[in-house]
Amino acid sequence: MPNGSMRVIAAMARKGGSGKTTLTRALISAAVAAGRRVTIVDADSTGVLSTWHHRAEARDYGSPLLHLVEVQSVAAIEREIDRLYEEDLTDFVFIDTAGVGAEWSDSVAVLADHLVTPVMLSTSDFDVGEQTALWFEKLATRVDDPAALPRHHVVLNMVESKTTKADAALIQRAIQRFPVVETVMMRRNAYKDMDEKGLLHAIALERQNDPNPLMKPHVRPVVEALEEAMDILNAIIAE
Numbered sequence: 001m002p003n004g005s006m007r008v009i010a011a012m013a014r015k016g017g018s019g020k021t022t023l024t025r026a027l028i029s030a031a032v033a034a035g036r037r038v039t040i041v042d043a044d045s046t047g048v049l050s051t052w053h054h055r056a057e058a059r060d061y062g063s064p065l066l067h068l069v070e071v072q073s074v075a076a077i078e079r080e081i082d083r084l085y086e087e088d089l090t091d092f093v094f095i096d097t098a099g100v101g102a103e104w105s106d107s108v109a110v111l112a113d114h115l116v117t118p119v120m121l122s123t124s125d126f127d128v129g130e131q132t133a134l135w136f137e138k139l140a141t142r143v144d145d146p147a148a149l150p151r152h153h154v155v156l157n158m159v160e161s162k163t164t165k166a167d168a169a170l171i172q173r174a175i176q177r178f179p180v181v182e183t184v185m186m187r188r189n190a191y192k193d194m195d196e197k198g199l200l201h202a203i204a205l206e207r208q209n210d211p212n213p214l215m216k217p218h219v220r221p222v223v224e225a226l227e228e229a230m231d232i233l234n235a236i237i238a239e
C-alpha cells in the first residue's frame with residue numbers, strides 16, 4: 001500500500017551558511033522523536049548530512065527510525081522517493097541541498113512537497129532570502145504543472161533570545177515579504193551539540209541518564225530545541 005501521508009521536505013536557500021543543514025537536522029530530530037520513520041537524502045555534494053548521519057550512528061546518537069539513502073543523480077532521488085512511497089517505507093524524506101543555483105536545485109525542488117528556506121535576521125540575509133523567494137516564484141513558470149509545486153516556507157534563523165528593536169523590525173519585514181513560519185529558530189548551543197553528536201532526542205536521553213547529577217541542567221536546553229523543531233515541523237506540514 002502506498003503511504004499517502006508521506007511528506008518530502010527539501011531545504012533550499014540562495015546561499016550557504018544560512019542554516020539549511022542545521023534546520024534539516026533539527027527537523028529530522030523532531031520527526032524521529034515523534035516516532036516517525038525518516039529517510040535522509042543528501043543532495044549536497046559535500047556530503048555534510050551523510051557524514052553527520054554516519055557519525056551519529058557510530059556513536060549511538062542515531063535511531064532505528066532513521067535511514068540514509070545514497071544517491072548520485074536526480075533520477076535516483078526520484079526513484080527512491082517513488083519506491084519509499086509505493087512500499088510505505090517511510091513517513092518523511094528530508095533532502096538537504098547545496099542551495100538554489102547549485103546542481104539539481106530546480107529538479108530536486110519539484111520532487112518535494114515542502115521547501116524550507118532558513119533566513120537569518122540581517123539585512124543582507126534578507127536580500128538573499130528575497131532572491132530565494134523570487135527563484136521560487138519563477139519556478140512556477142518553468143515547470144509543466146505549477147499546481148503540483150511544493151509549498152514554500154521561510155524559517156527565521158539565529159534569532160537571539162533577547163530581541164532588539166532592530167530584530168523586531170526585521171521580523172516584521174520578513175512576515176510581510178516571506179511565507180514565514182510562526183516559530184523561529186533561535187541561536188542555540190543545542191544545535192551545535194546536535195551537529196557534533198546526532199539526534200537531539202538521543203542527546204537529551206544520554207544527559208538524562210547520566211549518573212553525574214551535574215548533567216541534569218543540560219537536559220532542558222536540548223528539550224527546548226527539540227520542542228522548537230517540532231513546532232516548526234508541525235507548522236510546515238499543517239499547510
Ligand SMILES: Nc1ncnc2c1ncn2[C@@H]1O[C@H](COP(=O)(O)OP(=O)(O)O)[C@@H](O)[C@H]1O
Nearest residue numbers: 016017018019020021022158185186187188191
Ligand atoms: N540556530 C542556530 N544556532 C546555532 N548555530 C547555528 C544555527 N543555525 C546555523 N548555525 C551554525 O551556522 C553554521 C552554518 O549553518 P549550516 O546549517 O551548515 O548552513 P548551510 O547548510 O545553509 O550552509 C554552522 O556552523 C551551524 O552550526
Ligand SMILES: [Mg+2]
Nearest residue numbers: 020021044048
Ligand atoms: Mg549545508
